[in-house]
């Protein structure tokens with residue numbers, strides 16, 4: 312076969328190679344140890360100098376043309392393979408994230424979001440603070456002196472005393488220190504809710520050593536018990552998504568409020584299920600009252616000028632009531648089956664327009 316025919320033939324084979332394997336087979340057949348081009352190059356050694364002068368450039372030209380075509384085809388085949396992969400592995404970035412399918416929002420987090428949404432609409436900000444507190448913010452500023460029986464009632468987790476210090480840190484027993492810190496640093500009017508973890512050395516079917524509370528605080532001029540009642544009624548209606556709600560305020564005692572009231576919500580039992588609304592039965596849902604003048608004064612404000620109301624409520628209990636769970640301990644067992652059953656979708660964001668209970 313003459314050089315030109317062989318060249319045309321090899322270039323056609325290279326152009327027709329549809330895969331890297333087919334191209335490699337053409338390369339070996341031409342440029343390999345026993346390849347057709349290699350065989351022709353080997354003949355140069357046995358030629359006369361004159362013949363070699365004529366055939367040498369022709370054969371080198373053939374070798375270079377074939378090598379060039381092989382490498383160009385290789386690059387083209389690699390680009391084709393990459394494009395095919397990119398097309399088959401295309402990601403649709405508009406699809407929902409996979410995490411939303413496997414993970415879920417804990418009922419406590421969902422209820423916290425619902426509370427923030429409801430109270431934001433009433434002009435309340437969400438305040439947070441440390442879970443490790445000192446005696447002053449957790450007790451003394453709240454009118455609970457060292458000798459007060461409420462200290463024993465709170466079953467406090469204390470940290471060991473630091474050497475050389477008379478201060479003993481503790482795990483906050485309620486979120487009230489958050490309100491104390493807010494009153495000490497912000498000028499009224501104050502409207503906040505303080506949701507978060509709280510700790511008491513207590514454990515049975517209705518108590519866990521760590522639990523969640525939400526407390527609310529309003530401080531301004533001319534605040535009365537009527538403001539408290541309206542706020543709580545508006546909250547309970549929005550939270551349980553029931554318009555027919557009756558609240559019953561019972562006189563009570565808390566060191567940080569005066570007067571203090573415990574609040575029951577009217578409910579009924581229908582087919583073994585608790586329904587909020589009506590007045591056939593009563594369920595205690597929160598404690599509240601007018602902030603004690605001594606608490607207002609301990610934060611540097613004049614109780615003759617400023618008044619306020621406060622309330623406190625267990626979030627875990629609220630979640631159990633609204634979503635029908637009966638054992639509090641399951642909340643913190645991290646059992647995936649429980650979380651899958653009672654958890655919420657990450658897209659189920661509570662909004663007043665869309666429904667806080669979705």
Ligand code: 2U9
Nearest residue numbers: 487490491524567598599621622623624625
């Ligand atoms: C400041 C002043 C007053 C917060 C209040 C209650 C009543 C209350 C309990 C409900 C169930 C705690 O989770 S629970 O065990 N709380 O009854 N909490 S008034 O009063 C405050 C807080 C902060 C500065």
